[in-house]
Amino acid sequence: MPPAKILLLHNTPSRDDVAIDYGTFETQIADGLGAGGLSGADVELVTVRTFEGDAELAKLPTDASAAGFSCAILSGSKFDVTMRLPWMLTLEKWIRDHVARGFPLLGI
Numbered sequence: 176m177p178p179a180k181i182l183l184l185h186n187t188p189s190r191d192d193v194a195i196d197y198g199t200f201e202t203q204i205a206d207g208l209g210a211g212g213l214s215g216a217d218v219e220l221v222t223v224r225t226f227e228g229d230a231e232l233a234k235l236p237t238d239a240s241a242a243g244f245s246c247a248i249l250s251g252s253k254f255d256v257t258m259r260l261p262w263m264l265t266l267e268k269w270i271r272d273h274v275a276r277g278f279p280l281l282g283i
Contacts, residue, residue, distance in 0.1 A: 178215075179245045181208075182236070183222040184266065186252035200250055225266050226254065232265050239278050246279035 185200050197203055201222055208218055221244070223234045236242035249270070254260060274280055 178217055178219040180219045180221060180243045182239060182244045182247040183220055184247055184249045185222050185224045186226055186250045186266070187254065188226065204248060225262050226252065228262050232262060235266075235269050239273055240276070244278075246281065247273070249280060249282040251283055 181204075183201060183204060189199050198206065201220060205215070205218075205220060224231045225235075236244060239247065254263070256263065270280060
């Protein structure tokens with residue numbers, strides 16, 4: 176059985192001091208999934224660093240389910256949602272469109 180694809184929506188630059196102690200966002204998620212019994216053989220994590228703008232946002236699948244993703248995990252951010260940055264508006268639309276169709280999303 177092929178691994179489940181999980182889309183990681185990474186919404187803030189990584190902090191080196193946090194990564195030194197706890198790992199990157201990706202490793203923290205992988206560790207959490209591992210603690211739940213899912214190994215790298217079970218799950219393929221695909222990261223989109225949304226805060227980096229258009230080039231990364233272009234990686235968002237137009238139909239996540241059709242692209243084979245079973246769910247998405249949305250990270251927190253150092254940016255305030257009221258800032259309404261262009262990448263936030265694009266991500267907000269993507270989330271609304273996918274959640275409305277029943278696509279599973281976990282916000283951290």
